[in-house]
Amino acid sequence: MKSRRLMAIVVKELRQLRRDRITLAMIIGIPVLQLVLFGYAINLNLRGLSTAIADQSATAGSRALVMDMLATGVIRPVANADTPQELTELLRRGKISIGIAIPPDFERQRIDGREAVQVMVDGSDTVVQGAAVQLAQVPLDTASGAAATALSQGRLGPDEAVPGQIRVVAFYNPERRSAINIVPGLIGVILTMTMVLFTGVAIVRERERGNMELLIATPVTRSELMLGKVLPYAAIGLLQTTVVLALGVWLFQVPVRGGVLDVYVASVLLILANLTLGLLISTRAQSQFQAMQMTFFVFLPSILLSGFMFPFAGMPVAVRWLAEVLPLTHFLRIIRGVMLRGAGLFELWPDLLALVAFTAVMMTLAIARFRKRLD
């Protein structure tokens, strides 16, 4: 490995990249587009849901609760109802998306630590359901400490179906979806999408254009070629991380509760895992199109199974094992831990280790498969 040859390849890649307008546009365009789409789509759904409230208790406590709920801006009262039955009726007719029923014995229930409030939600739209979950956190935050704890404990079970397609949603849902939860995950999704694709295509393109035949006839070594390809894209990955992170904080007030350095370390690990996977794909693919197809083989399961779109806990065991193989699964655990829970990087060592192991295996396979021969 000679640093001069390695540098020459890195410089060459960067020069080519500078002239490749589409790739350049993808580097910044994909993160911005995805962030805005995911971020705003979910934000809009969270506001002004049509609601009716049946307050049968009509105490000071229940009125305070209703005011708190309205203050979130998630709900907008559109109809009047006196009983839970009327709420059901309104829901069924599509007049409201959310019905809130406060029973006559609200105060007693609350003191007993039993179920005090019902949030009924039109379960046919999972995003609305997610909003209801958020709404249901209001009493937890504002009601008296003891009652709130009891309340959450009492309703921790899985969703419970109520006749008439109305669902009562769990009060505490750690996998609830929101921009805050999406943005850290989005870093991982964008890195998975672009990093695998860029490297996958980068080497195949050289083979397609005939550059590879020239390169392998020179003293350049396999690891110089591979590393020279990977390094510039790793830098691009960090740039993308920065874009998503900055926009996430600026547009969606996403918290970074852990260390920013930890976020970058985690990103570097995911970038390397994906780049080496891309290299492996490139040693197998015969054309740029094939490389793209193979990328999608990785990309789709990553999006669907990693826990980005759907809660990991809801998946069958076999699928979970499959998900454990995907780098994005581990990255999501790390990044959500660091950004949202303020966890230290090394508390999440099993996932760190998984990413490092994945990278090592992929790099070894890629170098072993890449021959400095044409046969």
Add this chain to the structure above:
Amino acid sequence: MTSDDTGDIAIRARGLTRRFGTLVAVDHVDLTVRKAKVHGFLGPNGSGKSTSIRMLCGLLTPTSGDIEVLGLRIPEQADALRRRVGYMTQKFSLFDDLSVRENLEFLAAIQDLPRTAARGRVDGLIDEYRFGDRQAQLAGTLSGGQKQRLALAGAVIHRPELLFLDEPTSAVDPESRRDFWDKLFELVDAGTTILVSTHLMDEAERCHRLAILDHGRLVADGTPGELAARLEGRTVVVHSAQPRRAHQSLLKVPGVLSVAQVGNALRVLSEPGAGNVDCLRDELRRAGVDADVEAAAPNLEDVFVAATQHDGDTHGDGHGDRDRGVERA
């Protein structure tokens, strides 16, 4: 031949064979290339020229056979060889999206030229290969002839002792080709050995020595003069007012290997001892074709046809005028 002196030999291959599945692309080729000479590989497309070159520079592992290039055993010592040879691929293989200078700078770096030497070498090549006013132009936007010139400059950047050129000027106009070959002879004068594959007769004629490949087999090997001299007495030119009729009649004559029309004349190549001037004249008269028959000096195209045309498949294909596989440039 004094080929026993190994110090004078750049490439020596014995029994070189390569199979791709059931296809035998190169079939027991023996080849000896002397230093500071241009050795040509002549053959139609698919005759195994590129495969042979790739095996000789260590890019492809032979199925069997021994190769020694610049005293190194190939493919075992291919890594050591890479520093001493230049390889110009059939397809333009420099980077279209890098400029002329950037391409050369990149090659200088990966060929391990020290930084200061590299700068001087790139400047020198840009000057020598007349890219002075185009050094910032992207390689992809150069003309065919300019691309070949740049590819050659790239292939010699580390001053290799041996240069492999795979059909370097197939897609280039005659003037650029002449220009290109002038450069090649300058390199040979400086001591470089060149192995060049081609399917063009005018390129083949310039080589010091030629190896003719057909269906993976070496069918002739020698200097262009030697190879042509072996055909003395086997080539005849027929002038006729009815060239098509004369053509048909000639193909029926036993021993005639090929008949090719060149303008109004027909060039006839026969097997040794058959189809001399008198014999052909008689045959044409018997067929009622009015024609003028005279002996002609054999040229390289005749050599090529004689080497690749086998007895038995001459008359079987109706027209008998087999695709000669090579192009007149």
